[in-house]
Amino acid sequence: MRHRISVVALTAMVGVFLLFGGTALAGDTIKLGVAGPHSGDLASYGIPTVHAAELVVKDINAKGGVLGKKVELLVEDDVCKPEVATNTATKLVGEGVNVVLGHICSGATKAALGIYKEAKIVVMSPSATNPSLTQSGEYPNFFRTIASDDAQAKLEVDFALNTLKVKKIAVLHDKGDYGKGLAEYAKKFLEAAGPDKAEVVLFEGITPGAVDYSAIVQKIKRKGAEAVIFGGYHPEASKIVTQMRKKKMKTIFISDDGVKDDTFIKVAKKYAEGVYATGPKDVSKNPLAIKAREEHKKAYGSDPGAFYDNAYAAALALLNAIQKAGSTDYDAIVKALRTNLVDTPLGKIKFDKRGDAIGVGFAMYQVKDGKYVEVK
Amino acid sequence: MDYFLELFLGGLTRGSIYALIALGYTMVYGIIELINFAHGEIYMIGAFTALIVISVLTMLGWNQLAILAIATLAAIVWSSAYGFTAEKVAYKPLRGAPRLSPLISAIGVSLFLQNYVLLAQTSDFLPFPNLIPDFKFLEPYEGIVRSTEIVIYVVTAAVLVILTVLIKFTKLGKAMRATAQDRDMAMLVGVNVDRVISFTFIVGSATAALGGVLIASHIGQINFYIGFIAGIKAFVAAVLGGIGSMPGAVLGSLVLGWTESFFTGYISSDYEDVFAFLFLVLILIFRPSGILGRANTDKV
C-alpha cells in the first residue's frame, strides 16, 4: 500500500515537472514556428511559405542570428483543417515556439489563434485574408502581410465601376470561406455605390468541382450581366471563363488573387486573355524581392509559388521585431512590429494597431499575351 | 424557349458525363454488390494516362487524330489494368467477408490511388487539351452546342447500346447475369465466377477511362481529386436510376443532370446539390429501388 502511494506521488511530481518544465528549458535558440498545409490538396499554398522561412533563417543565421542566438525552424502541417490546426498549435506551443509564421487558411488560423493568444505568441500569416482576423479585435497577437478580403473586393468594385464603367454585374463565388467572404464584400460595396451606378444582377454560389457550369453561364447571359466578379480559386474560374468564351460571350471577368496564378493561364489558355484579377502589388522591381526569387531558384531549382513574397516579408518582419525588441517578450515584439519599419520584398512595412501591414496593397492585373500584367 | 433549350442541353451534357462513370459503378454493383468507391479514381487514372500519352506524342509531333486514338486506347488499357489489379488485390481476398469490409477496402484503394497520383505526378491542376476537332456543320449552332458535347452524347449512347448487347446476347453476358443472380449457383453450373468478375471490372474500368478522356477534354483540366467528386455524383445517379440496371444508370444520370441544370437556371445554384439530394430522397421514398430498379423483395 505504501509502495503505491509513493508511486502516485512520484507520478504527480514528474507530471508537474513536465507541465512547467517545457517552457523553462527553451532559451538557447529563437524558435520560429511555420504552420500551414504541407500535405493534401492545398499543399501548394503552404509549401512556398516553408521555403521562404528556410531561406530567411539561413540568411540570418549566417549573419549571426537574432540577439546573438541562432534561429530554429519548427515546421508543422495543419492540412488547412481547423481541428488539425489546434493540434499543430498545441504542438508548437509545447515545443516552446517564440513566434509563428502562419497559418495559411483563414479557418485554420482562427482555430489556432486562441491557443497562441493564451501562450502570448505573436502569429503572422502571409495569406489569411479574412477581414475579421484583424478587424474584430479578438486577436491582438495576429498580424499579416497580405491585404484583407474587403480591401480586395473594394479594389475590384472600384475598378469595375470607375475604370471599366460597367453597370450590370453578376457576383459569383465558390461557396468557400475565402470566395464567399470576398463576394459578399463585393456585393456590399456594389450596393453601397447606389442603384444608378451599379446593379447586382446575380449573386450566387457555384458548386466547386462540378463537371460542367453551362447552366450558370447561361444564367449570366440571360441576366445580361456586363461583368462577372468571381470569388474563389482558379480551377472553377477557368472552367467558367472557358465555357463563357466558348458560348461566344464577351462578358468581362474580374476575379481575385486565388485566380491570379499562372496555372489559371496555363489551363484556360487562349480563353484567359483579357481576364482581370487582383493580386499583391507588383514587386518585381524591388531589390529584396529579386534577391528572394534568386535565392529560391538556387535552392529549390524552380520559381517560388503562392504567397512566397508575403511569407518572406513576414519572416523578416518577425525576426526583425525580435531583434529590435531586444527580447522574445510578447509586448515588446508587438510594440516593435507596430513602430519599426522593416525592409521586405513588399517594400518598407510596419503594422497598424489591428495587425494589418501598412504599405502592402493590391493591384489589378490583366492577362495579356498569356501573362498577368499590372493595369495602371 | 431558347433558355430552356440551353439548360436542357447543359443538363444533357452533365447527365451524359455522370452516365459514363455511373455505368461502371452499376455494373460492378450488379455483379458483386460492392459500392466500388475507387471507381472514380479509375476514371481519374484514365484521364491522367491519356494526358501523359498526349503530351509525349504531341512533343513527337504526331497528328491530332492519331494522338486522340492512341491516348484513348492507352487510357482504356491502363484503366482496365488498374481496375483488374484493384479487384485482385483488394476485393477478391474479401469474398465471403462481412458485407462492409470490401467497402472499407474500396475506400482504402480510392485514397491510395489519389495519393499515388498526387505523389507520382502533381497536386496542381493540369491543362487537358481539347482533342475533338470542331465540326464544320455545327458552326451555325456554336452558341448552343459544341462538338465535344455532341461526341459525349453519342459516346454515352453507344456505350449503353454496346454494353446492353454484350450483356444480353453474348455468352459472357449470360455468365455475368447468372453470377449476378446467384453466385454459388452460377459456379455450380460451370461459370468461372472469378473470370466473370474480373471481366466486369475490366469493362467497367474501360468505360470509366473513355469517360475520363471525354470529360477531361470537355472541362480542360484535371488533377488527382477529380475522381472523388465525380464518383460520388455518379454513384448517386446510379442509385437514382436503380443500381444494377444499365439503362437505369443512364436515366438516373440524365435526371440528375437535368435536375441540377434546371434548378440552377430557374432558381439558384446555391442550393443546387441540396435540391439534387432532396430529389433523390424523394424518389427513393416513393420508389425504394430507384426509377428502373426491380423491386427486390426478399423471397420468403
Added chain:
Amino acid sequence: MESVLDIKQLTMDFGGLRALDHIDLDVKAGEIAALIGPNGAGKTTFFNCVTGIYKPTEGDMFICPPGKKRERINGLKPNQVTEKGMARTFQNIRLFQNMTVLENVMMGRHCRMRAGIPGAILRNRATREEEQRVVEESYAILKKIGLAEFVNEFAKNLPYGAQRRLEIARAMATEPFLLLLDEPAAGMNNQETKELDELILRIRSEEKISILLIEHDMKLVMSLSDRIFVMDYGRKIAQGTPEEIKNNPAVIKAYLGEDIDA
C-alpha cells in the same frame, strides 16, 4: 367449435398474375390443419398474406384468440400479427444465425417484454427480473423442444433438423394461439420426421396451440391433420378430413396429373 383463424375470399395479385384466387380457409381451436398442394400452388403466398408480409388484394382475414373477441387483421404489420398471437416458421430456415440458440428463443419473447431504453440503461429491478424470467422461460422452451444441449451454440452451427426445431421454439416463445408451420419436415430424415410428428402433437396437447402447416410429406400430413385444405394454381380445390382428401378425384388429378405430365 370456434374458428381461431377465419379467412374469407382471400385474393392476391402480383401484377397480372393471380397467386391466390378467393381462398376460404378456417382453423378451429385445438385443431391441426394442413395446407397442401403441388409446388407453386400459392401456399407460402397464403402464409405471407395471413402474417402481414404481403397485403392481399381482396378478402377478409379474421382471428379469434381463445377467450378474446373476434378481430379483423387485414392491414396489420407482421409484428402486430405476431403480437396478436399468430407465429410462423419459414420454408427456407430464417434463424438469427449469429446469435445463440437461447437468444433466438429470447427474441421470440421480445413482444411479450416491456423493458425500454431507460430500463436497459438503468437496469432497474423490474428490468433485471424480466430479463432473468425470460432467460429461464426460454430455456424451459428449449428443454421442451429438446434443444437444451445446444443452448449456447450459435444458431448457424446447429444440425439441420435442430435448426427447424429451433424455429418452432422461437415461434412458440411468442405465446401464440396458432402456429403456422411452413414445411417443417422439409429436408428431414425419417427419424427426425417422426420426432417432429410427436413434437407437433405435443405442442397441441400440452400448450393448447392450434396448428396450420404446409407440408409435402403426405405420410406426416395424413397422420397429423384433423382437416386438410388442398390448393392448386392459387385456388382451393378441396377440403376435408384426411380420408376424404385421399379419395377426392380433384386432388388426385392435381397431384397425379402433374406426375403424368412429367
Added chain:
Amino acid sequence: MNTIKELKKSFLIALWFMFLTFPIMVIKVNTVEQTIDWRWNRLAMVGIFSFFASWIWRYLLQRKEMGQKRAEESETPTLTFQQRVLQNPKFTRPALVVICIFAAIFPFYFSMYQVNIMTTALIYVILGLGLNIVVGLAGLLDLGYVAFYAVGAYSYALLNVHFGMGFWACLPIGAGLAMLFGIVLGFPVLRLRGDYLAIVTLGFGEIIRLILENWNEFSFGPSGIANIPRPGFFGIKMSIHQSLIYIYFIMVAMVIFTIFVVRRLQDSRIGRAWIALREDEVACQATGIDKTKTKLSAFALGATWAGMGGVVFAAKTTFINPASFTIWESIMILCIVVLGGMGSIVGVIFGAGILILLPEYLRAFSEYRMLMFAAALVLMMVFRPHGIISAVRRTYQFEGSPEKKASS
C-alpha cells in the same frame, strides 16, 4: 521445385506492376519547358518492391486461409486467442486497472499536444461507439453520420453566440437536438434497404453541410463561428493547457459513460432486437419485433452520441465551419467501426485509436503519410476482414446452464 514456381510467379507479378505503374510513375511531363522526365529508376524500384511484396502477400494469405480452415474443421467453435484473453477476468481486470491509471496520469506526463490529439481520438471513440449502434448492431449502413455531429457542434456554437449559453447546458441540448434530427430524418428513410439507405443518408449528410454553408443568416456560412468558449468549471478561469486537460478528462468520463450505456444496451431486450434486425429483417418482424421502431431507436441513439461528440468538438476546437463536416468525416467514422470490428466495443476503441492517432504519428513520413494510411486500410481489411477484434456474444446464467455446472 516449389520455390522456382513461386519465383516465377513473383517475377510475373513484378512485371505486371511495372507495366501498370509505367505511365504515371515513370513519365512526368514538364509542361512549362515542354520536356519529359523519364524516371526509369522508379520503374526498377516498383519491380523490386512488388517482387518481394507479392511473396509476403501470398505467404500471409496462405496463413490466413489455413487459419480459417482450421477453425472450420474443428468441431467445437474455439474462441480465438484474443477472445479468450479478452474474456478472461484474470487478464482483463489488471489490464483495466492499468488503463485507468494510465488514463488518469496521462495528461500530466505528456505534452499539451499529446493531450490534444488524445482528446480528439476520444471524441472519435464515442462517435465510433455511436455509429456502432447503427451499423454494427442494427446493420443500417449510415454514410451521413457526420450530419448529427454537425448538429451537435452547431447547436453549441449558435446557442452560445445568440444566448451566451455554456457548455454544460448545451451538452444535453446538442445531444437532444441530434436525436431529434435522427428521428426526423430517420422516419422517412428507414424503410429503404442496404445501399439505398446508405446513399440517402449520404445525401442527408451533404444537405446539412450545404445548408450550413449557404445559409449565412443562420450559420454564418463558410467562414464559420470563432471564439466558442471551452467548457467552464464553476467559473474558475483556466489557462488553455489546463482547460485542455479538463476537456480530456471530460472526454474520458464521457467515454466511460458511453461504454457503460452501450454495453448495457447491447445486452438488453432492445440490443438483441437490433442484432436480430441485422441478421434477418423478415424473421425479425415475424417474431414480433416492430421494425420501424427498432430501427428508429438505433438511428436516434446513434445520433445522440454524435451530437454529444459535436458539442465537445466545438468546445475543444473553439472554431467550427462546415468544412469540418464533409463526407470524408462520415467515412472515417465508418472505417473506425468496420476496422475495429463491427459490434465490438473494444474493437471500436482500437479502431479510433489507430485511425486518428496513426496520421498524427505518421507525420514523420510527411508527404507519404496518407499513402501509407490508405495502404494500411486495405491491408487490415484483407488480412482481418472481420475487424481487429470480433464481437463476443454474451452467455446467460440460468437454472441448469452448462456454465453453472462446470465453469471453465
